[in-house]
Amino acid sequence: MGIIATGRAETHQPLVKIWRVREAGRIFYSPGMTNLIRGGKLRLSGSEHVEFTFSAVEDAKDQPLRLRYKLEGRDRDWQEAGGEMQLLVLAHGESGRVLSYVTFKMVGESAGWRGAVEKSAFNQRRESLTLPAGAIRMEVLLIAGDWNLLGTAAITDFRVFRQNATDKAENIWPDPTVEEGTNLNSPQGQPRYWTRGSFGASMARVLTLPPPAQGHALVIADDDIHISPSWQADLPLGYKDRAGDTLTLEWREAFSLGIGGRRLAIFDSLPPADYVFRVRAVTPAGEPVGAETTLAFSIPQVFWKRPAVIVFGLAAFGLAGAAMVRMVTRRRLKAQLDKVERRRRIERERLRIAQDIHDDLGASLTHLSLLSQTAHEKMERPHAAWGDTERLRALTTNLTRKLDEIVWAVSPRHDTIESLLSYLTDLAEEFLGAAGIHTRIHFPDELPRWTLPPGLRHNVFLATKESLNNIVKHANATEVHLRLAILPGAFQLTVEDNGCGYSLQPPRPPAAKRPAHHGIAGIQERIESLGGKCSIDSAPGAGTRVVLTVPVNAVEL
Numbered sequence: 001m002g003i004i005a006t007g008r009a010e011t012h013q014p015l016v017k018i019w020r021v022r023e024a025g026r027i028f029y030s031p032g033m034t035n036l037i038r039g040g041k042l043r044l045s046g047s048e049h050v051e052f053t054f055s056a057v058e059d060a061k062d063q064p065l066r067l068r069y070k071l072e073g074r075d076r077d078w079q080e081a082g083g084e085m086q087l088l089v090l091a092h093g094e095s096g097r098v099l100s101y102v103t104f105k106m107v108g109e110s111a112g113w114r115g116a117v118e119k120s121a122f123n124q125r126r127e128s129l130t131l132p133a134g135a136i137r138m139e140v141l142l143i144a145g146d147w148n149l150l151g152t153a154a155i156t157d158f159r160v161f162r163q164n165a166t167d168k169a170e171n172i173w174p175d176p177t178v179e180e181g182t183n184l185n186s187p188q189g190q191p192r193y194w195t196r197g198s199f200g201a202s203m204a205r206v207l208t209l210p211p212p213a214q215g216h217a218l219v220i221a222d223d224d225i226h227i228s229p230s231w232q233a234d235l236p237l238g239y240k241d242r243a244g245d246t247l248t249l250e251w252r253e254a255f256s257l258g259i260g261g262r263r264l265a266i267f268d269s270l271p272p273a274d275y276v277f278r279v280r281a282v283t284p285a286g287e288p289v290g291a292e293t294t295l296a297f298s299i300p301q302v303f304w305k306r307p308a309v310i311v312f313g314l315a316a317f318g319l320a321g322a323a324m325v326r327m328v329t330r331r332r333l334k335a336q337l338d339k340v341e342r343r344r345r346i347e348r349e350r351l352r353i354a355q356d357i358h359d360d361l362g363a364s365l366t367h368l369s370l371l372s373q374t375a376h377e378k379m380e381r382p383h384a385a386w387g388d389t390e391r392l393r394a395l396t397t398n399l400t401r402k403l404d405e406i407v408w409a410v411s412p413r414h415d416t417i418e419s420l421l422s423y424l425t426d427l428a429e430e431f432l433g434a435a436g437i438h439t440r441i442h443f444p445d446e447l448p449r450w451t452l453p454p455g456l457r458h459n460v461f462l463a464t465k466e467s468l469n470n471i472v473k474h475a476n477a478t479e480v481h482l483r484l485a486i487l488p489g490a491f492q493l494t495v496e497d498n499g500c501g502y503s504l505q506p507p508r509p510p511a512a513k514r515p516a517h518h519g520i521a522g523i524q525e526r527i528e529s530l531g532g533k534c535s536i537d538s539a540p541g542a543g544t545r546v547v548l549t550v551p552v553n554a555v556e557l
Helices: 307-320 323-378 386-410 417-434 454-475 519-529
Strands: 016-023 026-029 049-056 066-072 084-092 098-107 123-130 137-144 149-163 169-171 204-208 216-222 230-236 246-259 263-268 273-282 288-299 438-442 479-487 490-497 533-538 544-551
Touching: 016 273, 016 288, 016 417, 026 417, 049 066, 049 273, 066 246, 066 263, 084 149, 084 246, 098 123, 098 246, 137 149, 137 216, 216 230, 417 438, 417 454, 417 479, 454 490, 454 519, 454 544, 519 533, 519 544
Parallel strands: 438 479
Antiparallel strands: 016 026, 016 049, 049 263, 066 273, 084 098, 084 137, 123 246, 137 230, 149 169, 149 216, 149 246, 204 216, 273 288, 479 490, 490 544, 533 544
């Protein structure tokens, strides 16, 4: 297990790295920009939006590490970087059709958590749901709500109550304390009414509860960010068309949950003060491991709010006494504020659209992915729909990625060249890294504060993505260089690989005969639609270099 398993002597080393700090879309810190830190402290301007990106260090990236952060000067307690476990309840009708579903979430750590399920207190929980018309079967799943989840969650004493003919609450769930089944005293025992999902089955365990408790608990001990284990069970309801009936669900739970991988912490409207951003790693069970990683920064008091400046301004205003100057100044200020307000209204509308897309479609795609996974796991390979459910899972994953790209393109928070480069860097590292290709990034430390329209950002992103896709598919490269050069009123982005190269084709046919947005022709058409230029240099055995020159109507932030 690498660093964690080699012994306590190495756990004093930091296991988390801060990759970048962005404020209002501008990068203020990355590992290659340490010259911006003066006196051991980063200086920010105090805008409305500060972002910290962090992840496990390279040597520990494959470790099951949860990430926590804390902003000293604002937060009292450590914050989990995200993640939740879900108890998902689905109501099925005829032919297995899903009529409704309800999600009950577990987030963070439960009260009384002491580092392991068997040492922790189980907390009682009660929830209710209303059955839709035609419901004949209820399905219950204990499953991670995020693929990057790490941690442990356990439930026991699971009961489902409905009102019987005498109006008394009657439990209709068999074996609530999990006492029926085979080999239940083993973690891999098989309860009679519950089954494990096909992914990460070894992480779905059975726990014998210590005295004075009785029976067993169902445990998800997730220590792999690439797999989502689950427990699932079915309950025939025994009656039909009882729309509006309310079932009461009761269970006891204990959990400690977090998330791994590269994460983002966002802080809005920080007042002027000195801060320390602290981030650390913990085990899936929530035990701290390794030393903290810290980054000190300050947000200075706005110049015009300093007492001496206020006194001087009041004195100067009293001496001036020129009513005409004051009137002209107010008119100009009003015109500027009107212009700024119009721009803010547009940005707020774009931000609302991006948020609605993320919240509504994103949540729907997540549940669609869970439902398709559930259907896929229940089918044997010879089943006629097995291939369809497999393709449905792949399609929902692809749609989720595309939705993220759309939200990024629409959001006004990313209308800067710094945000574009940050997104391209993340794309190159993830896409090429998955293919085993080394990535080298060459960006200037100082970048112009240009505002880029969303159409320009989106087309440059898609052109770069297509170039990287061509490298992975055809180049047989081992290394790719991504370079940026700032030109007068433009920027130049170069994607160069050391692959097999190819012979350049003859001049392209007229535009009317070219396939739109396909391969090299698609890249050239996207850049030319921006008034820019795409040049390609390649030869057999000499690699390929794609140079995108994009003009910018330089609007300074």
